[in-house]
Amino acid sequence: MSTQEVSQSGARRYATFSVSDMFCGIDVGQVQEVLRYQDMTPVPLAPDVIRGLINLRGQIVTAVDLRRRLRLPERNEQQKPMNMVLRCEGGAISLLVDEIGDVIDVDGCQHELAPSTMDPFHRDMVETVFKLEGKLLLALDTAKVLRIDTTP
Amino acid sequence: MEDQDIINEFLIESAENLSRLEQEIVELEQRPSDPQLLAGIFRTIHTIKGTCGFLSFSNLEGVTHIAENLLSQLRNGERTLNPALISLILETVDIVKKELAHIESSGKESGEPYEDLRKRLTLACEGKQTEQSQAPDPQKSITGKPESEEAAASQTSTGSSQEVERSTVGKQSSVADSTIRVDVGLLDKLMNLVGELVLARNQILQFNSRQEDANLNSTAQRLNLITTQLQEGVMKTRLQPIGVVWNKLPRVVRDLAASCDKQIQLVMDGADTELDKSIIEAIKDPLTHIVRNCCDHGIETPAIRTRNGKSPQGTLALRAYHEGGQVNIEISDDGAGVDPVRVKQKAIEKGLLRPEQAERLSDRETVNLLFLPGFSTAEQVTSISGRGVGMDVVKTNVEKIGGAVDLSSRVGEGTTVKIKIPLTLAIIPGLVVNSGGERFVIPQVSLLELLRLEEDTAKNQIERIHGTPVYRRRGRLLPLVYMNEALGLATRSANEAQQVVNVVVLQAEDRQFGLVVDSVLDTQEIVVKPLGKQLKKVECFAGATIMGDGGVALILDVARVGRKAIAVQEREEAHSESEQERRSAKAVQTYLLFRAAGLRRAAIPLAEASRLEEVPQSSIEFAAGRPVIQYRGDILPLISLSQVLGKGHNDTAFQSDPVHVVVLRTGERSVGLAVDEIIDIATDVVERADESSQRGVLLSTRIGGKVTDLLDLQALFAACGAQVFPDVAQSLDALRAGISQQWEPMATVEVVQ
Numbered sequence: 001m002s003t004q005e006v007s008q009s010g011a012r013r014y015a016t017f018s019v020s021d022m023f024c025g026i027d028v029g030q031v032q033e034v035l036r037y038q039d040m041t042p043v044p045l046a047p048d049v050i051r052g053l054i055n056l057r058g059q060i061v062t063a064v065d066l067r068r069r070l071r072l073p074e075r076n077e078q079q080k081p082m083n084m085v086l087r088c089e090g091g092a093i094s095l096l097v098d099e100i101g102d103v104i105d106v107d108g109c110q111h112e113l114a115p116s117t118m119d120p121f122h123r124d125m126v127e128t129v130f131k132l133e134g135k136l137l138l139a140l141d142t143a144k145v146l147r148i149d150t151t152p
Numbered sequence: 153m154e155d156q157d158i159i160n161e162f163l164i165e166s167a168e169n170l171s172r173l174e175q176e177i178v179e180l181e182q183r184p185s186d187p188q189l190l191a192g193i194f195r196t197i198h199t200i201k202g203t204c205g206f207l208s209f210s211n212l213e214g215v216t217h218i219a220e221n222l223l224s225q226l227r228n229g230e231r232t233l234n235p236a237l238i239s240l241i242l243e244t245v246d247i248v249k250k251e252l253a254h255i256e257s258s259g260k261e262s263g264e265p266y267e268d269l270r271k272r273l274t275l276a277c278e279g280k281q282t283e284q285s286q287a288p289d290p291q292k293s294i295t296g297k298p299e300s301e302e303a304a305a306s307q308t309s310t311g312s313s314q315e316v317e318r319s320t321v322g323k324q325s326s327v328a329d330s331t332i333r334v335d336v337g338l339l340d341k342l343m344n345l346v347g348e349l350v351l352a353r354n355q356i357l358q359f360n361s362r363q364e365d366a367n368l369n370s371t372a373q374r375l376n377l378i379t380t381q382l383q384e385g386v387m388k389t390r391l392q393p394i395g396v397v398w399n400k401l402p403r404v405v406r407d408l409a410a411s412c413d414k415q416i417q418l419v420m421d422g423a424d425t426e427l428d429k430s431i432i433e434a435i436k437d438p439l440t441h442i443v444r445n446c447c448d449h450g451i452e453t454p455a456i457r458t459r460n461g462k463s464p465q466g467t468l469a470l471r472a473y474h475e476g477g478q479v480n481i482e483i484s485d486d487g488a489g490v491d492p493v494r495v496k497q498k499a500i501e502k503g504l505l506r507p508e509q510a511e512r513l514s515d516r517e518t519v520n521l522l523f524l525p526g527f528s529t530a531e532q533v534t535s536i537s538g539r540g541v542g543m544d545v546v547k548t549n550v551e552k553i554g555g556a557v558d559l560s561s562r563v564g565e566g567t568t569v570k571i572k573i574p575l576t577l578a579i580i581p582g583l584v585v586n587s588g589g590e591r592f593v594i595p596q597v598s599l600l601e602l603l604r605l606e607e608d609t610a611k612n613q614i615e616r617i618h619g620t621p622v623y624r625r626r627g628r629l630l631p632l633v634y635m636n637e638a639l640g641l642a643t644r645s646a647n648e649a650q651q652v653v654n655v656v657v658l659q660a661e662d663r664q665f666g667l668v669v670d671s672v673l674d675t676q677e678i679v680v681k682p683l684g685k686q687l688k689k690v691e692c693f694a695g696a697t698i699m700g701d702g703g704v705a706l707i708l709d710v711a712r713v714g715r716k717a718i719a720v721q722e723r724e725e726a727h728s729e730s731e732q733e734r735r736s737a738k739a740v741q742t743y744l745l746f747r748a749a750g751l752r753r754a755a756i757p758l759a760e761a762s763r764l765e766e767v768p769q770s771s772i773e774f775a776a777g778r779p780v781i782q783y784r785g786d787i788l789p790l791i792s793l794s795q796v797l798g799k800g801h802n803d804t805a806f807q808s809d810p811v812h813v814v815v816l817r818t819g820e821r822s823v824g825l826a827v828d829e830i831i832d833i834a835t836d837v838v839e840r841a842d843e844s845s846q847r848g849v850l851l852s853t854r855i856g857g858k859v860t861d862l863l864d865l866q867a868l869f870a871a872c873g874a875q876v877f878p879d880v881a882q883s884l885d886a887l888r889a890g891i892s893q894q895w896e897p898m899a900t901v902e903v904v905q
Contacts, residue, residue, distance in 0.1 A: 039703065040704075041590065041591075041696075041703060041704040041705065041706065042590065043687060043690060043693070043706065044588075044590075044639035044640055044641055044692070044706075045639060045640060045690050045691075045692060046687055046690045050686060050687065052704075053683075053696055053704040053706075054704070055698050055702055055703065055704050058348050058351060058352075058698060059681075060681045060682075060683070060684075060696045060698070060704055061684070062683070062684035062686050062687060064686070090684065090685045091682075091684050091685075093684060093686065146686070148686045
């Protein structure tokens with residue numbers, strides 16, 4: 001299921017979360033569940049954005065650190081990341097984020113593309129910017145975020 | 153016994169066909185002119201008739217034969233269908249069922265001739281409807297076509313309900329009812345669920361081991377037991393005899409034999425050995441390929457066979473058997489065998505091997521070169537094989553399912569290909585190890601042995617050849633791979649690392665290597681789960697599993713780890729300063745120096761000496777005129793150099809007391825070499841050597857700064873009648889190769905170790 005399809009189908013709701021100073025959202029249709037911190041088994045030789053493997057009720061889920069993926073500063077040691085588990089083709093993937101926010105209905109919200117002054121790397125990851133009251137919600141392009149095997 | 157099997161097959165098949173047949177006949181009433189339906193019904197009756205004839209159930213054959221005639225007429229449009237005919241056919245079906253039930257219970261026909269039915273069927277064939285004909289509903293008018301859809305439908309329902317009643321009577325435990333066909337997808341799902349259950353069970357057991365509760369304990373034990381049985385049961389549902397694949401081989405062999413003008417007899421043993429369905433699928437092609445190869449290359453033409461004193465008919469034997477949770481399949485022929493010399497030549501020609509590498513290979517290793525991609529020794533490319541694709545594909549396919557292939561051959565006597573495969577893919581036994589603080593699972597298939605080296609041994613026995621760590625395992629060098637280094641894990645602190653070294657000896661592809669891990673934990677049944685696609689670029693892992701405590705552990709892909717480590721080592725070698733130096737590094741060896749039989753300084757490679765002993769003269773006894781000692785419960789024959797060197801070399805070794813004996817191992821046997829005195833152990837590069845004309849002396853060279861005679865162990869063993877085992881011969885070959893290599897092109901280069 002691609003994001004475009006859902007966005008065209010009318011009601012658009014985003015599961016929101018924060019990583020570092022970014023307030024982001026992912027289409028709820030893609031989110032399988034949200035979990036608090038889970039123990040992970042690191043995978044040697046894997047790209048460093050992959051933090052490890054999680055046992056999700058018998059399923060093995062790869063955990064991707066969104067901070068590292070978005071080239072943001074590392075979390076401090078005490079701060080335990082939350083898991084946002086996404087449905088993907090070929091199994092679930094967990095994004096490690098700082099905090100989980102509400103599910104926000106963005107229907108009727110004004111939105112536009114990421115500003116051209118934003119650095120190209122991040123602009124590429126952000127699909128749309130929703131102008132909510134008081135803050136901006138960055139809707140992530142999950143396909144691009146999860147395209148990891150091309151990055152070292 | 154076999155007849156009974158065939159009859160059972162026939163009963164099962166017929167019961168399935170008949171139940172479909174009834175449905176079809178009923179459908180036929182609604183669509184009387186549907187040619188496909190008619191053809192289907194005709195086929196079914198025809199099959200039953202045919203098999204009855206084959207199994208000599210003549211009565212049943214007779215009845216079905218007439219019915220077949222009738223159906224044939226209907227099919228050809230010579231006669232139109234009417235309800236009377238349909239009930240006649242249904243009646244026949246009932247008779248067939250009754251007869252089949254009788255055959256099942258008693259093994260033979262009831263003997264009832266069914267004259268009435270035969271007569272009516274014959275009349276129907278002749279186009280006459282008889283008065284006795286019983287339509288299921290006599291009130292209905294008999295016409296060629298049903299009056300309306302509704303009427304037909306009502307007739308159908310009464311007809312079929314009657315059939316159901318009839319068929320359920322007295323059929324409690326018939327053969328046909330004791331088996332059902334199940335969708336493979338459902339079995340796969342069940343297998344997955346059982347896998348999950350095994351994981352949950354493992355977790356419960358681990359949790360339980362920390363609890364005191366007796367109730368919980370016994371429940372956990374029960375759960376354990378039931379899960380194990382369930383796992384076995386579900387696995388069994390997926391098992392199929394290997395005969396399923398073998399069945400088509402007689403034909404393949406026959407055709408091949410005919411096309412190559414050969415006489416080949418196929419012998420199959422263990423066709424009922426069962427394997428998981430998915431594995432059966434996976435080995436189908438490799439197996440056929442090997443069989444084709446054996447027929448094409450292995451077995452010779454009758455003319456050549458007769459000339460070589462063999463019977464003109466070649467034998468191709470297939471054997472399958474279970475062994476230690478694995479299935480072994482052996483395909484052997486009594487043909488020409490694989491000539492290692494030719495294989496080496498070919499490999500060098502094709503650039504797969506350097507000549508100096510080739511010299512060092514044992515015959516066994518050499519014949520397994522056939523599995524290299526792009527290899528074919530066939531002089532001629534035939535339509536069957538010899539294009540150089542194939543054996544490598546066989547190997548990859550078998551390894552893909554966690555199996556291994558090995559080829560052994562004796563020139564002139566034949567070739568045996570041995571395939572080892574796991575019983576199932578989903579749940580495998582694994583060895584759990586710890587490295588860098590993480591657990592990893594090593595599939596037990598690749599495991600050869602575990603070595604635990606205590607501090608002292610580890611220091612002495614792990615050596616480095618130009619930076620590559622190796623361990624002397626029973627005289628042969630085993631390259632070591634440190635898991636922490638290979639996977640970039642945190643290494644243990646220096647003092648910890650020195651204590652004990654755990655080596656897991658693994659066999660991957662065609663090489664053996666030792667994987668050094670921090671600790672070995674346990675063996676466990678594990679459920680293989682795939683890794684996400686983000687991790688597909690990370691080699692070294694075959695998947696992951698969930699451990700008893702709920703944590704995730706990665707499953708090592710042994711072949712890849714081996715390949716990677718060896719590749720790194722080769723790269724490092726390539727970085728070394730010069731090619732010459734790398735070569736010389738290989739010739740570095742440790743020698744045992746001693747004085748014996750007039751030789752002032754003789755040497756043998758230390759690796760060949762298993763022990764040095766001092767034996768009191770009084771303990772030397774004689775067996776068949778030869779000196780022997782009792783050594784570790786065995787009789788150890790003693791040889792002295794003078795025996796080998798011949799005249800002019802006085803035997804002084806037995807004169808001293810105690811006698812110094814160097815115990816040499818050749819394969820399973822040992823011999824003791826009596827010497828005058830042990831001088832020293834020296835590690836050196838044998839750099840210049842003169843081939844010695846003296847029997848028993850291989851070379852005269854400089855070891856440790858002095859001229860030394862390097863003994864010819866083969867000659868020594870030959871002197872005492874011991875068989876020289878390939879590994880000894882091989883290390884000698886390697887030695888020769890190492891020396892000649894460097895002494896030819898660069899005689900004046902001073903070699904630095």
